[in-house]
Amino acid sequence: MSFKKRFLALSAAALLLLGMSVPAGASSEEEEPAAPKRGVTINVYNWGEYISNGVEGTLDVNAEFTRRTGIDVNYTTFDTNESLYSKLAGGGANYDVIIPSDYMVSKLIEEGYLEKLDFDNIPNFQYIDEQYRNPDYDPTNEYSVPYTWGVVGIFYNKNYVKEEINSWKILWDEKYAGKILMFDNPRDSFGIAQKLLGYSFNSTDEREWQEAAMLLKEQKPLVQAYVMDQIFDKMANGDAWLAPYYAGDAATLVEDNPDIGFAIPTEEGTNFFVDALCIPKGAAHKKEAEEYINFLCDPEIAAANVDYIGYSTPESAAKELLPKETVENPIFYPPQEILDNSEVFVNLPEETSLLLDSLWAEVKMGGPGETATLVAILAGFLLLYIGIVVYKKIKAKRELQ
Template sequence: MKKTIAALAAAVIFVTGAISPSAAAETSGKVAPKTGVTINVYNWGEYISNGVDDTIDVNKEFTRRTGIGVNYTTYDSNESLYSKLANGGANYDIIIPSDYMVSKLIQEHMVEKLDFKNIPNFKYIDKRFRNPQYDKTNEYSVPYTWGVVGIFYNKKYVKEPVDSWKILWDKKYAGKILMFDNPRDTFGIAQKRLGYSFNSTNPEEWENAAKLLKEQKPLVQAYVMDQIFDKMSSGDAWLAPYYAGDAATLVKDNPDIGFAIPTKEGTNFFVDAICIPAGSQHKKEAEAYINFLCDPEIAAANMEYIGYSTPESAAKELMPKEMVENPIFYPDENIMKNSETFVNLPEDTNLLLDTLWAEVKMGGPGQSATLVAVLCGFLLLYIGIVVYKKVKAKRELQ
């Protein structure tokens, strides 16, 4: 999805009496001897506690306790993760995709079954997060974080209640509205406005959602991801849907910014889960890493830093009340009941979504063909120039 630092100040941790990240590290015992094994971890950007501002450095602490090294790299979308895996571009041992991508990877046999004997800390995962729709047998994944989608808004300019996705179509905010730069989240908003399921397989419903997004496009300043933070903070944009876990910093740092979860139509309840890609060279060590992330002390310190919600009640007990009682991080049950999780779509629906998304981004039907024609024209021109230069060079040699 999607990630940016959303932490409370370190001082809050000490004031509330919750265990500090550094204290969590100190309880771990002796330094383990090096194993000579390094696992490759591929995660969202800014989605793990890294030692900044006296927080725990999760990867270093894992190495200290186990002797297993960590090579840590990041991606910015589920789709880029999938592309990297599908193309065989790298050898990863840990990945953290979102719910619908987990189910896609399971269906395409791109992730390994987990040996839960090596993950005893799975016992701390709350029952409501077990056997999820995206991994019904709970054989391939362990929940890492969860959250819901809501709307950032500028209180200086948006005075009405932000309780419906409809506000993102309000013409008086033309040029001040941002939208997600990915199809599932953007179409999901339109689908909820129309009363459809996120996981519909009805082509007509997807086309109706695309029509609604095309009607909105003249009002949209830009389709973005993490850029919303700069645009909202500067006042350049006034309305932007985004993930609740990223709300803390923006709301805390700027009193003009509010965050609301639309209650009239419902929202997306997402889970990011830890998986092991098929063909991992260090599966046992990767399972040790998953087990480490599920340790309540580590999970609590980690969630305090990244700002997302934990699937472990045991971890919540170690976190500041300001976080666990904050409805941004832990919405009330009525909101949760009116939320829905993405799952992987059938291939024909995915192809339709890709086509419709291209049309929305480029302004309407027929634009895809126009773009292809223009690109082909440039390609032919380039080939012509190359051929001309070769012929000219040959003549000069003669």
């Protein structure tokens, strides 16, 4: 039994009942009854593996929210900020609550995709620590509420990776060719290359982005796959030995598999990120969405939630309810020197974002040469199609004569 599950077992009264007071000598069966159904369903769009869901006696956050409020939750997941953005920008999304990362929050604010929050409906915002208020990505703190935070590090298989990991350089080591995983999103992958080159995540210098792209292209022959949540299976079964990922997922990998370790590179520094709760523009159930955000900010709910998902809480009141092993674990709550040597992503100017998208396509496809080859192939198919159309028209015309 991991310390997380042991803590939940020992703290059932505090975390499984979650603040529902039970008088001395009374049975927990006397807890307050479920709220009547309100005929409202909110659509929540979150990252995968990013909420406590009731497995093995843990809190089912969404079910408890429905029990207390009578509001049903339709819960779906995404795997990258970019896929979330595509859904919203495409106009076909119908979400009430979304959980983007810091730089994506600022992008969505700038492009008018978020509603301003009514904090009268979110009184539990009082528990958010001062250092997480008015962040760079939402300086007036009108559009978002912090959900969790964390840093990026490297998962490694102890059976095959014996050296100390203090640099991102290990992800370019040829002796691990075919056993290296890489982020399947541009900001995180480019961020690692940028740190190796000594550049900022948020550079607007085209030359620096080109250099980072070249470094990623050099790495590509060594990479087994570009992944997101697939990291869990690939690392757990030994298919891969090295993989950069978010520290919070150490709760899943490290605790459940003694062969897996986690290290935060200290030589170049790392990414510090915050994921935040937001409401998309035009949400059908804004007030109910704010009730949901308020519920997640309840310290007891927040503690039970992060205790399961493994990420760090922006609430000291919630942190005080966590087990000592978690609070003192440098994976979940890194020492200040690591935080001081970290950098956050911010939204990039449109010109830089377009450059990033283009360079990422080149990296994934192997470089400009392969891009040119693909264009040539597509052009060939287009010419063939045009030829067939013209031929059919000429043939039809002759038949009419």
